[in-house]
Amino acid sequence: MTPDRRVSGERRRLGFISGARIFEGVPYAALEAALETLTIQDIAGDMVLLKPGDANHSVLLVLRGELRIFLDQPGQGDFIEAGVGDCVGEMSVIDDQPVSAYVVALKGSRLLVIDGDTFLNRLMAVPRVSRNLMSAMSERMRRSDRLTIRRMRKLIEMEQAQRELQYARTIQESQLPREPLFADEARLDCVGRMCAAREVGGDFYDIFFLDARHLFFVVADVCGKGLPAALFMVRAIAVLRAQSGHQGLTESYIENLVASLNEELCAYNSAQQFLTAFCGVLELETNTLRYVNAGHNPPAIADADGPFRYVDEPISPLVGMIPGLSFRAGEIELAPGGTIVLYTDGVTEAENGLGGMLGEDHLLACLDASSGATAAQLVDALFDDVRQFAASAEQSDDITVLVIRRPAP
Numbered sequence: 001m002t003p004d005r006r007v008s009g010e011r012r013r014l015g016f017i018s019g020a021r022i023f024e025g026v027p028y029a030a031l032e033a034a035l036e037t038l039t040i041q042d043i044a045g046d047m048v049l050l051k052p053g054d055a056n057h058s059v060l061l062v063l064r065g066e067l068r069i070f071l072d073q074p075g076q077g078d079f080i081e082a083g084v085g086d087c088v089g090e091m092s093v094i095d096d097q098p099v100s101a102y103v104v105a106l107k108g109s110r111l112l113v114i115d116g117d118t119f120l121n122r123l124m125a126v127p128r129v130s131r132n133l134m135s136a137m138s139e140r141m142r143r144s145d146r147l148t149i150r151r152m153r154k155l156i157e158m159e160q161a162q163r164e165l166q167y168a169r170t171i172q173e174s175q176l177p178r179e180p181l182f183a184d185e186a187r188l189d190c191v192g193r194m195c196a197a198r199e200v201g202g203d204f205y206d207i208f209f210l211d212a213r214h215l216f217f218v219v220a221d222v223c224g225k226g227l228p229a230a231l232f233m234v235r236a237i238a239v240l241r242a243q244s245g246h247q248g249l250t251e252s253y254i255e256n257l258v259a260s261l262n263e264e265l266c267a268y269n270s271a272q273q274f275l276t277a278f279c280g281v282l283e284l285e286t287n288t289l290r291y292v293n294a295g296h297n298p299p300a301i302a303d304a305d306g307p308f309r310y311v312d313e314p315i316s317p318l319v320g321m322i323p324g325l326s327f328r329a330g331e332i333e334l335a336p337g338g339t340i341v342l343y344t345d346g347v348t349e350a351e352n353g354l355g356g357m358l359g360e361d362h363l364l365a366c367l368d369a370s371s372g373a374t375a376a377q378l379v380d381a382l383f384d385d386v387r388q389f390a391a392s393a394e395q396s397d398d399i400t401v402l403v404i405r406r407p408a409p
Helices: 008-018 028-035 090-095 116-123 127-175 226-244 253-266 360-369 375-390
Strands: 039-042 047-050 058-064 067-070 079-082 102-105 110-115 189-195 203-209 214-222 275-283 288-294 300-302 330-333 339-343 399-405
Touching: 028 116, 058 090, 058 116, 079 127, 090 116, 090 127, 110 116, 127 226, 189 203, 189 375, 203 226, 203 399, 214 226, 214 339, 214 399, 226 253, 226 275, 253 275, 253 288, 300 360, 339 375, 360 375, 375 399
Parallel strands: none
Antiparallel strands: 039 110, 047 102, 058 110, 067 079, 067 102, 189 399, 203 214, 214 275, 275 288, 288 330, 300 339, 339 399
């Protein structure tokens, strides 16, 4: 008898390999000659072995560690696990078609590399190997089917959620004032616009007459984005509209209105949401504008043919967090020829691709460059300026602008 020259380590290795799933029940002697010529690959770090479209000519048998099969990008979404004793790549070797999924080997894995010729002409010639392989492929197909069904269910749920969000957006947009604003009112030129960062947002504006002489307006920004902010926004609008007609137009009307809004929003607010707001009442005959700035961005105002400047004082607390607060009112003049521009921080905090923000100085420069423009032209100019500044950067926050212009006689 010719002595076996292989060392004991190689014997143990071949014995372990022959115990893999596809070789289960196959006599050791039927495998030894084919397996002893194959190479072993050690994986030093997580590594993409195969990707969709690749030509593949080897079957990889897991001796240690784990392979993960991704239908999407590597590391994203669900995956099928191939553990010790499992193999991958056999389908593309059998049908000579490109790989259809990503195969990722985890750090520390050890793989037996079975070349296509050995696999097809030597191993598959063993009947039990073919049967075991069909069983393994069937099991993987069932796992793949379960994964596909789960993905389809998620897709259906996402599509349903998307439809519901679109419906919510329609409802939210219906809460905003209808354009054109006050088309038959020669004393006013007003335009508002809101652009949510997502399907729905937390910004809002409102403007309406309290009586023939008093114009109420508000621009507000709910903390956060998405559906929770949108629901809080709808609640705030409902409260403002309900409360605005229940108080006499006294000198402290606007302070009392904001205080009442704060009390209503503080109730049943377990989510601890809040908003900033700039609310005002313009008396068209006296040109007096009384306002409350509840932690909001200062509006920009300009007299006839004058430059824009910010209305900085006074500043009152945020709305909706702490009950029992009082709010201070300010008073300025908005005479014919004057313009006031209200906005949310989605304008001044718009970011470009380098992480820079548009800023308040930039906003004033844009408004001054549009001196003499109509309300619609000012709104268009601001939105165009934000888009140009942001360039390809994704919109990170809701953007709202309300322009109230007093045409000159």
